[in-house]
Amino acid sequence: MASAYAISVPPQIAEPTNIHAPKAPSIKAFAEAIGQAAALPSNYNSLVDPRDKDEVDDSLAALIPVIDFSLLTSKDPEIHAKAVHDLGKACTEWGFFLIVNHGMSDNLMKDVIEATRNFFELPDEEKQEFSDTSAASPLRYGSSFNVQAESVHFWRDYLKAFTHPQFSIPNKPAGFRDVAAEYCHKGREITKELYRGMSESLGLEANAIADAFGFDTDFQFYIANLYPPCPQPELALGQPPHSDNTAITLLIENGIGGLQVYQRGKWVKVKPIPGSIMVNIGDQLELVTNGKYNGVLHRVTLNNNVTRVSLALAHGPSFDKFVCPIPEIVKDGKLEFKGMNYGEYFYNQQSTQLVGKSRLDLLRISS
Numbered sequence: 233m234a235s236a237y238a239i240s241v242p243p244q245i246a247e248p249t250n251i252h253a254p255k256a257p258s259i260k261a262f263a264e265a266i267g268q269a270a271a272l273p274s275n276y277n278s279l280v281d282p283r284d285k286d287e288v289d290d291s292l293a294a295l296i297p298v299i300d301f302s303l304l305t306s307k308d309p310e311i312h313a314k315a316v317h318d319l320g321k322a323c324t325e326w327g328f329f330l331i332v333n334h335g336m337s338d339n340l341m342k343d344v345i346e347a348t349r350n351f352f353e354l355p356d357e358e359k360q361e362f363s364d365t366s367a368a369s370p371l372r373y374g375s376s377f378n379v380q381a382e383s384v385h386f387w388r389d390y391l392k393a394f395t396h397p398q399f400s401i402p403n404k405p406a407g408f409r410d411v412a413a414e415y416c417h418k419g420r421e422i423t424k425e426l427y428r429g430m431s432e433s434l435g436l437e438a439n440a441i442a443d444a445f446g447f448d449t450d451f452q453f454y455i456a457n458l459y460p461p462c463p464q465p466e467l468a469l470g471q472p473p474h475s476d477n478t479a480i481t482l483l484i485e486n487g488i489g490g491l492q493v494y495q496r497g498k499w500v501k502v503k504p505i506p507g508s509i510m511v512n513i514g515d516q517l518e519l520v521t522n523g524k525y526n527g528v529l530h531r532v533t534l535n536n537n538v539t540r541v542s543l544a545l546a547h548g549p550s551f552d553k554f555v556c557p558i559p560e561i562v563k564d565g566k567l568e569f570k571g572m573n574y575g576e577y578f579y580n581q582q583s584t585q586l587v588g589k590s591r592l593d594l595l596r597i598s599s
């Protein structure tokens with residue numbers, strides 16, 4: 233079965249009826265040059281597919297699950313069991329939830345967002361040093377998702393760095409590497425605890441999911457996003473509808489809002505709650521759970537007056553791991569997905585356009 237939200241590749245926009253953006257070193261530089269009153273260049277008009285205009289529902293926002301992370305490690309068996317149950321329900325129904333009492337300090341979250349922002353504030357020539365079009369590169373700076381492969385671009389600059397097993401954060405601005413290292417270390421610990429709770433919620437041994445992903449060489453990916461003010465935010469997106477190619481993404485931002493998750497046929501606006509971490513379930517968890525967990529479809533909307541910075545810390549399997557549904561979950565049921573080497577999956581997904589759940593859909597076994 234294809235994913236619930238069927239997405240086609242955005243149609244090519246006719247030329248030359250509209251203005252196209254001139255080459256600029258970054259969206260940040262481009263936004264500053266054209267100002268807020270300008271018209272959006274047509275090659276950034278990503279809402280040309282009518283399905284992207286699906287209704288936005290505000291009432292569902294209040295139902296987004298909030299998990300008290302500290303209860304997952306409670307020594308009281310009843311409290312622990314209830315937390316595991318709530319976690320499993322959030323992963324099944326939403327594929328998205330917030331965690332609170334996660335042990336990451338407010339100061340650390342504030343500092344890592346500030347350091348990330350400061351990276352984007354470096355002069356363009358200094359950032360260009362990290363621009364690299366290869367998805368295989370452990371460190372790359374750029375705009376949109378994949379400028380070479382897309383017909384329509386997204387209003388976003390990014391820095392993508394592998395942070396585990398190798399740690400590739402740039403050594404500028406001063407202090408960036410240190411604060412990012414601390415954040416990444418804690419993020420990996422939180423993720424491992426979530427894997428334990430999720431495994432238990434599926435009736436498996438606590439280490440089942442971490443085992444399926446490879447314990448020591450598991451992948452961690454630091455995706456820093458900068459979304460400058462956009463002159464016509466109602467026409468463009470910061471990121472198109474997609475699911476993350478990894479397993480668990482821990483997402484924080486500078487309090488502006490803009491993320492929407494797809495639920496029950498509607499887009500739901502996620503309101504940032506101070507101190508919480510947003511958690512996205514990605515393709516690899518949908519795959520190993522044979523579809524029991526939902527890799528959440530999400531997109532990023534824009535505004536025309538303030539810069540949003542977000543940090544998506546994504547966690548996935550080792551690149552050399554062959555990932556497939558866990559046999560104990562499939563048992564006598566129908567096998568929903570073929571397996572695949574994760575390194576290959578990652579490079580394929582990063583080297584093409586970002587379109588919905590199209591990469592995972594290639595592994596679905598049709599009935």
Ligand SMILES: O=C(O)CCC(=O)C(=O)O
Nearest residue numbers: 455457476491532542544
């Ligand atoms: O900026 C956001 O809120 C979401 C970022 C995201 O989805 C991603 O980087 O994969």
Ligand SMILES: [Fe+2]
Nearest residue numbers: 474475476530
């Ligand atoms: Fe994402």
